[in-house]
Amino acid sequence: MTEDLTRYVDDPVGFVADVLGEAGMPYSKQIEMLEAVVEHRRVSVVGANGCGKDWAAARAVLWWIETRPDSKVVVTGPTQRQVEEIVWQEMREAFAVAEERLGGKMLASKYRIDEKRFAIGFSTNKACNIQGFHSPNLLVVVTEAHAMPQDQIDSIKRLHPNRLLLVGNAMTLEGEFYESHHSRRARYHRIKISAYDTPNFTGENGGVPGMITPEDAEELALDWSEDHPSYVAGVLAEFPNAQEDSLVGRDAVEHAMERWTDCHSERSERPLIVIPSGVKRSRGISRVRVPLRTNAP
Numbered sequence: 001m002t003e004d005l006t007r008y009v010d011d012p013v014g015f016v017a018d019v020l021g022e023a024g025m026p027y028s029k030q031i032e033m034l035e036a037v038v039e040h041r042r043v044s045v046v047g048a049n050g051c052g053k054d055w056a057a058a059r060a061v062l063w064w065i066e067t068r069p070d071s072k073v074v075v076t077g078p079t080q081r082q083v084e085e086i087v088w089q090e091m092r093e094a095f096a097v098a099e100e101r102l103g104g105k106m107l108a109s110k111y112r113i114d115e116k117r118f119a120i121g122f123s124t125n126k127a128c129n130i131q132g133f134h135s136p137n138l139l140v141v142v143t144e145a146h147a148m149p150q151d152q153i154d155s156i157k158r159l160h161p162n163r164l165l166l167v168g169n170a171m172t173l174e175g176e177f178y179e180s181h182h183s184r185r186a187r188y189h190r191i192k193i194s195a196y197d198t199p200n201f202t203g204e205n206g207g208v209p210g211m212i213t214p215e216d217a218e219e220l221a222l223d224w225s226e227d228h229p230s231y232v233a234g235v236l237a238e239f240p241n242a243q244e245d246s247l248v249g250r251d252a253v254e255h256a257m258e259r260w261t262d263c264h265s266e267r268s269e270r271p272l273i274v275i276p277s278g279v280k281r282s283r284g285i286s287r288v289r290v291p292l293r294t295n296a297p
Contacts, residue, residue: 040189044180047193050212058090071137073119
């Protein structure tokens with residue numbers, strides 16, 4: 001007889017520790033992720049490379065399916081490889097040590113308990129393919145969310161998921177994932193996981209093999225410098241002010257726009273300055289309106 005795990009419906013950390021414990025224990029930031037999915041409808045996690053965010057996302061999938069009747073999970077990402085070899089691989093490892101206590105069957109990119117209760121992982125190049133997955137208990141997990149096209153994110157929203165978990169890196173200056181930490185931040189519970197938050201830096205759990213190490217961070221600092229966008233995103237988990245090929249940082253442009261608004265709030269139209277040919281601009285900024293020189297103080 002399949003074990004009744006509904007007692008963990010609001011306790012993903014207990015589920016991971018008690019049911020999946022032999023596959024490893026979560027550290028504090030992973031615990032924060034798991035608990036956030038209980039409390040918040042939309043959660044966006046930006047993390048350093050190798051910080052264990054997909055480890056937690058995979059275990060959240062198993063917890064959701066095993067503790068809720070008529071539940072479904074959709075796991076998607078930019079490519080099928082990323083879905084199968086990142087999230088699903090983590091799910092397979094957790095399932096392997098707890099199979100006797102779990103009620104589902106693990107397949108290549110599907111975890112099935114019955115016809116109305118399953119998790120499925122896929123990638124698509126058509127937003128219309130992300131339709132039809134309706135359930136009173138629907139969780140959608142987006143891995144590598146920084147690279148997901150906006151039309152696919154919009155299709156996910158039309159599923160009306162009970163919970164939406166975005167997991168990604170600070171490697172873009174546009175799109176839903178970026179905006180979930182900026183202009184749409186009020187709509188998401190946000191979590192940042194820097195390399196300096198992880199066990200190989202803090203000593204928590206005695207360190208974790210395979211996660212980013214201080215030696216890794218030091219090598220990257222030497223390769224790039226600590227203010228290089230790749231270091232800022234990949235180690236500090238912070239969205240860089242400007243990407244590597246940009247001349248003008250987004251912060252500078254936004255600050256100029258705010259100053260113009262303060263000085264000229266009575267005018268309805270802002271002057272448009274066309275960026276000259278050959279000058280590169282920050283990604284995510286399409287038409288940049290900045291103030292013309294005026295006599296205003």
